[in-house]
Amino acid sequence: MRHALIFAAGRGERMRPLTDRTPKPLLCVGGKPLIVWHLERLAAADVHYVVINTSHLAEQFPATLGDGSRWGLRIRYAYEGPTPLETGGGMLNALPLLGTEPFLAISGDVWCDADFATLPVQPAGLAHLLLVDNPPHHPEGDFALDGQGLVQASGEPRLTFSGIGVFRRELLDGWRELAGTVADEGAAPTFKLRQLLMGAMDRQAVSGTRHHGVWTDVGTPGRLAQLDAERGGAAMPHRDQRDAGFAEN
Numbered sequence: 164m165r166h167a168l169i170f171a172a173g174r175g176e177r178m179r180p181l182t183d184r185t186p187k188p189l190l191c192v193g194g195k196p197l198i199v200w201h202l203e204r205l206a207a208a209d210v211h212y213v214v215i216n217t218s219h220l221a222e223q224f225p226a227t228l229g230d231g232s233r234w235g236l237r238i239r240y241a242y243e244g245p246t247p248l249e250t251g252g253g254m255l256n257a258l259p260l261l262g263t264e265p266f267l268a269i270s271g272d273v274w275c276d277a278d279f280a281t282l283p284v285q286p287a288g289l290a291h292l293l294l295v296d297n298p299p300h301h302p303e304g305d306f307a308l309d310g311q312g313l314v315q316a317s318g319e320p321r322l323t324f325s326g327i328g329v330f331r332r333e334l335l336d337g338w339r340e341l342a343g344t345v346a347d348e349g350a351a352p353t354f355k356l357r358q359l360l361m362g363a364m365d366r367q368a369v370s371g372t373r374h375h376g377v378w379t380d381v382g383t384p385g386r387l388a389q390l391d392a393e394r395g396g397a398a399m400p401h402r403d404q405r406d407a408g409f410a411e412n
Contacts, residue, residue, distance in 0.1 A: 166262045167210045171271035172218035172247040177382055186220045188271035193394025198271050206234045208279035213238050214260045218247040250356035255335055270326030276377045282329050288368030289334040294322040295378045314371040316364050325378055334359055
């Protein structure tokens with residue numbers, strides 16, 4: 164698995180005012196930007212080429228991360244324009260930069276201690292998802308993992324999609340028919356990846372793994388503050404984190 168995509172284009176509305184000046188993946192956790200934790204794990208997993216999709220405050224990513232050489236990576240940036248394209252549209256927009264083989268995709272606003280090298284290089288179906296136990300803020304979960312290792316739209320027990328998975332390019336074939344309502348922003352369509360995954364699940368084409376380690380959806384200032392303290396960064400908070408006082412939304 165030589166290619167990876169990091170979703171980093173969102174506006175981070177629930178994280179305001181922190182994200183008024185800093186994109187959420189560049190907020191600091193344990194003394195370094197959240198996205199850097201992903202880059203370090205990708206390099207350790209023998210991933211060499213990373214595409215980062217950007218929109219909100221896009222110029223800050225290359226200014227902070229450069230070309231990726233400090234981690235032994237090659238980083239390219241896929242700008243989505245001033246309006247983020249959602250996960251499905253963002254993946255479609257980045258697809259020309261991702262080569263021909265399956266690629267790892269990661270949400271830029273999660274923290275996870277999973278070893279990316281344990282994920283399948285060649286998923287059996289169209290996608291392989293990393294699932295986690297439901298956090299308190301999302302008790303209903305997203306999908307179910309059956310006894311054969313297939314991810315299903317319904318069933319028990321319910322688990323939460325971590326925002327980390329391995330995807331084949333073919334998942335996006337026929338996206339217009341599968342995506343449902345699509346908002347067109349010029350030539351770039353805006354739609355969610357979930358609709359495509361649900362269609363693939365109907366064809367028994369999505370497998371999954373349950374991760375029992377640490378995972379955090381860094382969705383609010385309060386959760387960011389907690390994670391930062393757990394990673395040893397409470398003594399050196401990001402400037403915007405100090406300014407906001409970590410008020411929970």
